[in-house]
Amino acid sequence: MFLADLHIHSTFSDGKLAIPEIVDLYGSKGFGAIALTDHLCESNTLMGKAAAYMNRTLTPAVFPLYMEILRTEAARAWDQYKMVVLPGIELTKNSVINHRSARILGLGISKYIEADADVVQLARAIRAQGAVAIATETLLSKRTELASEIDAWEVACGKKLSVELLESGLPKIATGGFHSAKHLSSWKTVFFCERHPQAILDAIRNQDLKLFQYQEESSHDVSKHLDLGGMGLRNGTDGRGNDPVHGALPLSVTGSKILVGSGTSFDPQAFEGRRLRVAGESAELLQS
Amino acid sequence: MKGVDSGLRENLQSFFSLDYPKFELIFSVADARDPACRLIEDLMDKNPGVDARLIIGAVEVGPNPKVNNMMRGYHQAKYDVTLISDSNVRVPANYLTVLMPDLDDETGVVSAVVSGQAPQGLGGRLEATFVNTFYARWMILGSALGFPMVIGKSMLFRRSVSARFGGIQNLSKFLAEDFMAGQAMMHLGLKIKHMRIPCPQVIGKHSFSDFWNRHVRWGRMRKVQSPLALFFEPVNGPIVSGLLGAFAAHKLFGVAFGTFFAAHVGFWFLNDLVVMSFLGAEIPYATPLFWLLREATSIPHWMHILSGNTVLWRGAKLKLQPGGTLAEPASAVARTA
Numbered sequence: 307m308f309l310a311d312l313h314i315h316s317t318f319s320d321g322k323l324a325i326p327e328i329v330d331l332y333g334s335k336g337f338g339a340i341a342l343t344d345h346l347c348e349s350n351t352l353m354g355k356a357a358a359y360m361n362r363t364l365t366p367a368v369f370p371l372y373m374e375i376l377r378t379e380a381a382r383a384w385d386q387y388k389m390v391v392l393p394g395i396e397l398t399k400n401s402v403i404n405h406r407s408a409r410i411l412g413l414g415i416s417k418y419i420e421a422d423a424d425v426v427q428l429a430r431a432i433r434a435q436g437a438v439a440i441a442t443e444t445l446l447s448k449r450t451e452l453a454s455e456i457d458a459w460e461v462a463c464g465k466k467l468s469v470e471l472l473e474s475g476l477p478k479i480a481t482g483g484f485h486s487a488k489h490l491s492s493w494k495t496v497f498f499c500e501r502h503p504q505a506i507l508d509a510i511r512n513q514d515l516k517l518f519q520y521q522e523e524s525s526h527d528v529s530k531h532l533d534l535g536g537m538g539l540r541n542g543t544d545g546r547g548n549d550p551v552h553g554a555l556p557l558s559v560t561g562s563k564i565l566v567g568s569g570t571s572f573d574p575q576a577f578e579g580r581r582l583r584v585a586g587e588s589a590e591l592l593q594s
Numbered sequence: 595m596k597g598v599d600s601g602l603r604e605n606l607q608s609f610f611s612l613d614y615p616k617f618e619l620i621f622s623v624a625d626a627r628d629p630a631c632r633l634i635e636d637l638m639d640k641n642p643g644v645d646a647r648l649i650i651g652a653v654e655v656g657p658n659p660k661v662n663n664m665m666r667g668y669h670q671a672k673y674d675v676t677l678i679s680d681s682n683v684r685v686p687a688n689y690l691t692v693l694m695p696d697l698d699d700e701t702g703v704v705s706a707v708v709s710g711q712a713p714q715g716l717g718g719r720l721e722a723t724f725v726n727t728f729y730a731r732w733m734i735l736g737s738a739l740g741f742p743m744v745i746g747k748s749m750l751f752r753r754s755v756s757a758r759f760g761g762i763q764n765l766s767k768f769l770a771e772d773f774m775a776g777q778a779m780m781h782l783g784l785k786i787k788h789m790r791i792p793c794p795q796v797i798g799k800h801s802f803s804d805f806w807n808r809h810v811r812w813g814r815m816r817k818v819q820s821p822l823a824l825f826f827e828p829v830n831g832p833i834v835s836g837l838l839g840a841f842a843a844h845k846l847f848g849v850a851f852g853t854f855f856a857a858h859v860g861f862w863f864l865n866d867l868v869v870m871s872f873l874g875a876e877i878p879y880a881t882p883l884f885w886l887l888r889e890a891t892s893i894p895h896w897m898h899i900l901s902g903n904t905v906l907w908r909g910a911k912l913k914l915q916p917g918g919t920l921a922e923p924a925s926a927v928a929r930t931a
């Protein structure tokens with residue numbers, strides 16, 4: 307069992323930290339996997355061109371450097387921290403008209419993908435490389451038509467949880483949407499598979515994962531928090547295998563408290579053996 | 595290296611005279627028939643105590659001929675710390691001694707601000723004025739703003755660090771492999787430093803068209819690497835900024851347009867004199883004349899730069915693509931830009 311953040315931006319787009327700094331930050335916190343997903347913007351729109359002019363997007367010119375640095379840093383991350391680094395991109399269509407904006411994460415990619423095609427073609431281009439296509443909340447309104455093209459949906463990003471996506475029954479993951487160190491405390495995903503790139507991609511496809519809200523503390527100890535999985539949290543959301551919300555309740559653990567959604571906290575002792583009702587970002591304990 | 599320019603013997607001899615305790619010199623020449631080979635062999639014979647090698651033959655790793663020329667030497671070098679230098683650089687004996695302490699674990703590249711020395715002819719004088727004013731200003735300003743300002747005339751780095759982005763061969767598709775080396779180091783979270791003394795470049799004899807074409811190449815390189823910076827370049831000069839300032843001062847405060855403009859240009863010149871002095875450049879009596887001519891030609895020069903995307907370099911006509919990459923050579927031409 308390990309913690310992963312699969313949506314991270316570096317200096318190759320709009321992130322504040324260089325890839326080695328990100329590796330050291332997550333590695334030192336005990337994470338088992340991260341994915342670098344720098345923006346790869348459309349090249350034929352004004353906003354895409356502006357991103358290229360300001361070095362805020364991957365381009366065909368810098369993509370080989372990006373991949374090479376990821377390759378060498380993945381080797382270092384494994385040697386130093388036993389942490390997997392997945393190469394990824396965030397195919398980005400920005401528009402001043404919000405409903406035209408679209409973002410798809412590609413995890414495990416190996417080749418450059420032009421972001422100019424429509425989202426269905428982009429998802430197919432990602433999957434054609436054996437990578438995993440993850441839709442962000444920007445594509446919420448197209449979830450029905452995209453359902454068969456997408457491996458998972460980003461239900462939570464940063465500190466934000468999409469209740470609509472959570473309750474949609476679609477396959478899901480949670481990510482940090484990391485741009486700088488202050489974004490470390492955010493939603494993450496817990497995996498139960500082997501620490502291997504292919505195993506992680508398969509776990510996303512098979513949904514062998516849990517959503518987790520990570521809270522950075524001065525004395526934070528990820529493994530201690532994750533020990534609470536032994537209390538039965540993995541196989542159910544209330545400690546007994548019951549499933550109040552479509553099988554994947556967002557849980558997070560901080561200190562002696564369990565957070566549900568992004569606001570409510572519970573004492574874990576009080577949590578054991580009781581049912582939980584979740585509505586949006588709030589939750590209440592029910593009498594067993 | 596390619597060809598024998600004026601002052602080449604003295605430039606290369608300066609590297610044989612370095613006072614650093616342990617180093618090797620590698621001279622990379624693409625073609626065995628290049629007259630530079632005989633000159634290098636002669637210098638090696640006259641400096642038997644210096645560990646030096648001539649390596650002939652380019653390796654085609656991409657469209658950038660300079661990177662191709664360096665590949666064999668780069669891979670055969672004995673030591674990890676590497677200084678890449680152009681053949682028109684003439685270094686002081688303590689050059690490595692001054693450079694080396696700056697290459698700490700947090701630093702990716704140590705580069706330098708160039709000082710144009712020994713210009714000859716009109717083109718040479720304009721070249722020296724350009725390098726010692728406009729170019730030095732951009733280097734210092736860009737560096738102060740945190741941009742990775744690296745020039746290939748003097749790049750000190752560790753090959754083991756450059757291997758983390760694939761080595762210099764991974765930069766071979768770029769025209770400005772030096773600028774991209776700085777970018778790559780920045781993406782590794784490493785610092786770009788400028789050494790405490792300027793890097794002396796011997797300019798020698800240039801015609802006006804040599805000067806013009808060379809800076810069209812450099813300008814078009816900036817155009818594809820940093821288009822926004824190129825767009826605002828004219829403002830980083832006394833004429834456009836002076837006209838704008840004089841217009842504003844006249845409208846807002848009633849200051850005479852000509853008076854403000856003349857004072858602005860004069861003050862700018864004095865500042866450039868300070869920069870030239872700092873760089874150790876020659877400042878002959880005719881300096882104001884060359885300075886004015888260089889500034890007066892800067893706007894048509896800038897417009898010429900904007901008008902196309904091809905450059906002449908080392909006998910090849912190269913097409914620049916967005917992001918600073920080079921298309922494969924379109925055609926060979928007789929002269930080097």
